[in-house]
Amino acid sequence: MNRIGIIEIGVDIFNLTLTEVDDNGYFKILNEIHSSAKLTTSLLDNTKLSEEELNVTIANLKSFKAMCQVSGVKTIIAVATETFREATNSYLLADLIKDLLSIDIKILTVKEEINYNFLAVSHSIYFDNSLLVNIEGCSTHISWVKDGKIKESLSLPIGYLNITSNYNLADEISLEDIQRAEEETLQTLRECAWIKENSFDSIISSDIIVRSLGRIDRPKKKYPLDVAHNYEMYDVDVFNHFDFLIGKDLKSRKTIDGIKTREANIIVGGTLILKNILKLSNIKSVIASSNGLSGGLMYDYILNNFNITEKNMLDYSINGIMDKLNLNKSHAHQVYFIAKKLFKELKPIHKLGNEFDDILKTAALLHDCGTSIDYYNHHRHSFYIILSSEIKGLTHKQMLMSAAIAAYHRNNQFKLPLSQYNSILNKTDLKHIDYIGTILKIAEGLDRSLEGAVKDFSVIINSDKVLIYLNSRVDLEFEINQAMRAAKYFKNLYKKELVIQKF
Template sequence: MKSERVGIIDIGSNSVRLVVYERIGAEAFRVIDESKESVRLSARISGDGSIAPEDAERLARVLNEFRLLCRVHGVGPIRAVATAAIRNAANGRDVAALLEKRTGLSVDILSGEEEARFGFVGMINSLDIADGFLIDIGGGSTEVSLFRSRTLVRTVSFPFGAVNTAKSLADGGDASKDGVKRIRDMVTSAAAVEPWIAQHPGLPLVGLGGTIRSLCKIDQKKKKYAFPQTHRYELSQADLNGLADWLPSLPVEQRKKVDGLSDDRADIIVPGLIILHTLFLHMNARSCIVSGAGLRDGVFYETAFPGRPVRADVLGDSVSNLLSLHPAVSRPHVEHVRRLADRLFEGLALEAVYGRRSRELLRTAAMLYRIGVTVDFYRYNKHTFYLLANSRIDGLTHRESVLCALIASYKSRSRTRSSFAPYKELMEEADLDLACRLGSLLQLAVALDRSETQPLEDVRARVDKADLRIEWRSRHDPAIELRETERVAGEFKKVWGLRVKMSPATSSK
């Protein structure tokens, strides 16, 4: 498939980041490189509100280094955007002009509203959440947005972030009790001017940016969390209360030893945390959900897909994207397996037992069960498990991602139990049995298209005492499928206690 590489540069108040995306075909994409340089622009603004010439020159050197990386990766279009530090600087437009002269890159200075919109687009395409608040705590500003029915409703940009607040209200990163109180008072006063922030209690708060990701990593380390992702991690009010009590009590040098917190963020984490915690309590949010996608992703979507930057089906699009990155898998085959699995699910009347969401998990596993062949055909089920457990499948919780990996890679109950064990703390009690039942059902659906030629036009399943009776109509001889079904029927019986009985439908010609 035709591919194109796009570079997105985000000139933030704390750091400058480059993300290189590869767009494949009409819809698929992936990140192939990422770089970050700490610049702390918000902490270096002079008394007259301007950015010093030496800082602008340093920024130009970073951008030229990023241009080199883009050239190495064969990047076509490069889009550079700047946020609060340059937006609020007295000489911001002069700095942007200097950067263009030194690097050849046109720098788009985003307004607070544009910054919030790009962050929203990146987030909403990666999380299946209809209603909530969105907060993006940067180095020099904090954007708060309200979204309803997956549509942005209100937004405000506050002129304080982790870096400039640390500069003005924290002594070298150490925040006294009085300093913490002044940060809370500043945030509360600003939020009071926007009454809508307090008018929707109980909604989730979705968080973007380095402060949120760092707090997530700290919490995960404390809990020895098994799943290797921050995206879609959930911080409760108790979690945030504990962090807000603990981290400000540590001097900067001690904070550098906190697992999950990088040295370059140790001096600004407390102001960012207090901003987050104060707004969280002010809006009476239900929980704080971490988004691994934000402004840079939103800029990419609007650059690469200008016609439809917001996706309608988060999970479906994510599955389709992942499948497109593994072209060794036959899409007609897995789509047919998904339909067959659906028919078996209906015949066993499983929605009443396991709920509607279990059907979505089965469909997702059916589409992705074979991606492990990209690594190696032999024992591809193990590679499939690893890929699914370590890939970001948007639209799924961490627990659901593990369940999909278990269902898609199912071979036997004993193997599934072994794969399940490391994730036991984040799973529910009945999840092992659910994974085995849906996994063995998927195994049966795969057998029904073993030749990958879709010979079975339709199947109907029903339980008859100790039998699962499957009637089929065929387009051509399904001999391979019938033999494969006999082979997996034993494992199905172990899990379900049902014998598989195949017969052609009476109306079949």
């Protein structure tokens, strides 16, 4: 096990992300610390960092290094983005920081920054054809990713700081200023012809603007999950939030639920850029990613220092959670093997497609994760552990359905209060949860001895019965009795009698 500290020096903020890496290459975030950078003057007025700004940088890095040492961090990865990249004295300052603090700062090029963000998103969200957008202080990076590769990319000289400063968008906003800001933004964006000439499924972003809009959007919609990663908004949501925000002065914006104090003065300028990218591209969907530059740096570190056998992001995430919680992996995989085959064999009855494969996999492999807290109520704990684990590759609906199915794996009368999630799950989804949950009950019963006794089985469906014939070298009376405890649930749902016998 190793602990890594990721330090990011941005135009208006310093970030420290403390992570823990297991021996299998799975990592989790232990802590995040943010500190105001106040380096905007150099970027907006000139291209040289002042002595005062250098002192601010050194003071923050000194504190971050101390936190890393106290937390047992062995490796520090420090990068600087546009602040140092644009400063004429950046390399002299980087050398000074190395001499004073023994911290090597890598000054990222635009291409490197885009690639790290791509690495982060592509390892945490499934997508085929999207724009990756990162709105920063004085620039906006846009890349077109299709079929897992960056097809086009560019960096535009507009960001939330210079747009805000140039057009007085920090406090009270005049109609004239907002119109002038719109004109400049659109004019700059139109220089990128490939955005307007092609179609895209979504915008995916990890920047401060989209994350802030997500925090505004969820309470307004009374969204039941406080999960930022993979949260989806729509173009009309962004437009409505923009119209709402421009009518507020700075003091009023600071009181809006979801906006952090440091975001209140730049949220209008950043949202204006996002709104115009949406208009130009005609994209309808905006997806937030909690994996940004620090995530990309971590994935780069993992890929270069560990032999990662799991290339699928969902498998990587699930296996990491299983190892972290010390779950019985052989039992989990046996339950998944049985549940997966049962799901396939019962398709003529439940008529569910392959779109439920990831849900079934997650629920089956993590059904016992709640035992890490308490055995007797572990099904309840499994529900909120899955919901709280930010499993890579799952949408919010998939994550919620996986958690609910895992919670139903025991043969008891337990029912989740799923009505509170009706903005995510509809009645059909609840029926699907019951279908797959009953399959998981049977699969759990057939490995209740934890021995992996069932080697294979066949399923025969007739007019009034479903017959499961088990293949094993050992007696299966115990497993069959345990699995048959789900017979009444099966009959109620599938409208057929369940019969399980050893072949």
